[in-house]
Amino acid sequence: MGIRNLKARRIHRKAKALWRDGHTERAARLALRALELVPPVESASVARVADRVSVLETLAQFASDLANHSEAQRRCDDALVLLEKVEPSASRDEWCVALLVHKGNSQRLSARYDESALTLAGALVLAEQTPDSPLLPAGPLNALGILSKDRGLYEDAGIYYNRALGLLTGHAGTDAPELAAIYHNLAGLAHVQGQFTQAEEPARRAVHSRRVASPPDPAGLAADLSVLGAVLAGQERFDEAAAILSEALALWRSRYGNRHYEVAVQLHNLAAIQQAQGDYSSAEATLGEALEIKRGILGESHPEIAAILNNLATVYSDIGRRREARECYDHAIEMFTQTLGEDHPSTLACIQNRHNLA
Amino acid sequence: MFRKIWTTAVLTATALGFAAATAGPALAGTRLNHCEPLVRR
Numbered sequence: 510m511g512i513r514n515l516k517a518r519r520i521h522r523k524a525k526a527l528w529r530d531g532h533t534e535r536a537a538r539l540a541l542r543a544l545e546l547v548p549p550v551e552s553a554s555v556a557r558v559a560d561r562v563s564v565l566e567t568l569a570q571f572a573s574d575l576a577n578h579s580e581a582q583r584r585c586d587d588a589l590v591l592l593e594k595v596e597p598s599a600s601r602d603e604w605c606v607a608l609l610v611h612k613g614n615s616q617r618l619s620a621r622y623d624e625s626a627l628t629l630a631g632a633l634v635l636a637e638q639t640p641d642s643p644l645l646p647a648g649p650l651n652a653l654g655i656l657s658k659d660r661g662l663y664e665d666a667g668i669y670y671n672r673a674l675g676l677l678t679g680h681a682g683t684d685a686p687e688l689a690a691i692y693h694n695l696a697g698l699a700h701v702q703g704q705f706t707q708a709e710e711p712a713r714r715a716v717h718s719r720r721v722a723s724p725p726d727p728a729g730l731a732a733d734l735s736v737l738g739a740v741l742a743g744q745e746r747f748d749e750a751a752a753i754l755s756e757a758l759a760l761w762r763s764r765y766g767n768r769h770y771e772v773a774v775q776l777h778n779l780a781a782i783q784q785a786q787g788d789y790s791s792a793e794a795t796l797g798e799a800l801e802i803k804r805g806i807l808g809e810s811h812p813e814i815a816a817i818l819n820n821l822a823t824v825y826s827d828i829g830r831r832r833e834a835r836e837c838y839d840h841a842i843e844m845f846t847q848t849l850g851e852d853h854p855s856t857l858a859c860i861q862n863r864h865n866l867a
Numbered sequence: 868m869f870r871k872i873w874t875t876a877v878l879t880a881t882a883l884g885f886a887a888a889t890a891g892p893a894l895a896g897t898r899l900n901h902c903e904p905l906v907r908r
Contacts, residue, residue, distance in 0.1 A: 614898050648898075655900045690899055697900040732899050739902035774901050781904040816905050823906040855905055862908045 514560050517546035521564050528571060531764050540568050549587075551594050555601050558591040562604065565591075569611055574728075576770035576806045578615040585612040602639040606632050610648045617656050620811050620848050629653050644680050647673040651691060658698050659812075661853040666698050689718035689729065696736050705743030712737040731760035731771070739778050747782045754778050773802035777817060784820075789828045796821045812855065815844035819859045826866055838863040 521543040528536035547561040569584035585608045592608070595601045609632035616625035633649035636642070654669035674691045681687060693715040699708035715733040719726055738754035741747075758775040765771065780795035800817045807813060822837035842863060845856040 610898065652898050655898055658900055694898075694900050697902050700902045729899075732901075736902045739904065742904070774903060777903045781906060784906070813903065816903055820904065820906045823908050826908060858905055858907055862906075865908050 513546045517543040517560050517564065520546070521560075521567065525567060528574075533571070533575070533765070537568075537571055540564060540571065544568065549591060551591075553594060553596045555592075555595050555598060555604075558595060562588045562591055566604075566608065566611075569608075569615075573611070573615060573618075575765075576618070578619045581615040582612050582619075585609075585615065599639055599641055602635055603642055603645060606636045606639070606645055606648060609635070610652045613649075613656070614652050617652075617659060619807075622656065622660055625656050626653075629656060644676055647676045647687070650676070651694065654694055654698070658694075658701060661849065661855070663698060663702055667695075670695050670698065684718070686718055686722040686726075689715045689722065689733065692718065693733050693736055696740060700736070700740055700743060703743070705740055708740040708743070709737075712740045727760060728764065731757045731764075734760070735771070735775060735778070738775075742778060742782050742785075745785065747786055751779065751782050754782075768802050768805065770802070770806050773799040773806075776802070777820070780824075781820065784824055784827065789824055792824050793821070796824065810844055810847060812845060812848045815841040815848065815859070816855065818844070819855075819862060822866075823862065831866065834866055835863070838866065 520539050524536045524539035524543060527533075527539065544561065544564045547564065549561060550557055552558055565584045565588040569581045569588070572578070572581035572584060588608050589605060589612070592601055592605050609628055613625045613628035613632060616622075616628060629649050629652050633646055633653065636645040636649050639645050650669045650673040654666045654673065657663070657666035657669060670691055674688070674695075677685055677687055677691065692711040696708045696712035696715060699705070699711070712733070716730070716737055719730045719733050722729070734753050734757040738750045738757060741750035741753065744750075754775050758772060758779070761769055761771040761775060776795050776799040780792045780799065783789075783795060784792035796817055800814065800821070803811070803814055803817065818837045818841035822834045822841065825831070825834035825837060838859060841859050842856065845853065845859055849856055
């Protein structure tokens with residue numbers, strides 16, 4: 510067993526390096542080979558399952574990076590099944606928390622909010638019980654913040670983020686690279702509430718932390734640039750926003766090609782700028798491209814699809830194509846209601862938009 | 868003798884590898900939200 514495990518680790522390390530450098534298909538093939546070398550064993554010892562759990566975690570991360578959330582969840586579940594049989598210990602519990610956070614996040618991104626809430630609540634409980642790991646609750650707290658934000662529970666989101674921030678600054682200091690993600694998320698929370706001025710400082714802090722991080726984190730930087738661009742667009746600083754979003758878009762395209770989830774996010778933000786600047790035909794085309802990419806990844810019924818339809822409706826409304834605007838609004842309202850509920854801020858905003866059209 | 872050295876080497880490497888394998892992302896802040904616009908009229 511020892512030799513196979515050593516070989517698996519070597520291949521696993523290579524897979525992660527390849528993924529970091531953007532060779533995603535080769536990386537995935539190698540990771541699967543590493544998995545084959547370490548078949549599942551039932552054991553009470555973390556050491557005996559560690560290699561397989563580690564590879565499963567990596568495969569879950571690869572799947573998440575490609576927005577394949579159901580596969581990410583499956584890999585997390587496979588890893589959790591192995592760890593369930595292991596004797597409780599700090600390292601086992603830390604690993605379970607990380608996997609539960611990953612699983613909960615995958616559920617959130619699939620708009621399975623109730624399941625996500627349960628998974629993340631479990632992660633937080635476990636994290637708070639794990640001795641000698643004072644920073645461990647920060648992961649679940651941060652994830653619960655994002656979930657709350659997506660559900661329209663903005664006050665709860667702020668509480669979760671600030672708890673995570675307090676934990677991290679208290680134990681790891683104000684310059685800890687992990688803070689970049691919390692600042693990023695705080696910026697996102699302000700953005701969704703239309704507080705674009707307040708959003709700028711945390712967005713810039715996230716970008717700064719990420720730029721000086723070692724080792725470099727180009728995907729994290731692209732994500733932070735994306736938020737900053739969205740925030741500047743909200744402030745109607747369109748030229749600055751477009752430049753930053755274009756930089757983020759180029760980073761994502763070079764890493765994942767033209768049909769990736771993150772590409773769609775940037776396109777959606779760029780379309781809003783085009784619309785605000787009166788370039789409606791470009792806005793319509795860009796929204797169409799974002800919609801097609803997202804439908805391919807998220808399916809036909811998802812709040813993010815509804816958001817694009819809402820925005821497309823506003824473009825149609827701006828250029829007098831009222832029938833198409835009504836159709837898009839009606840479709841968006843139905844989707845928002847089904848996925849987020851009738852009281853969600855996005856649902857209410859879309860209904861108001863529809864009302865204002867008539 | 869050689870077998871003993873080899874076995875010790877494998878066990879040591881295994882132990883070190885295990886330490887690396889379990890150093891998972893215990894810390895937080897790896898999840899990021901996404902900002903997308905919802906245009907209001």
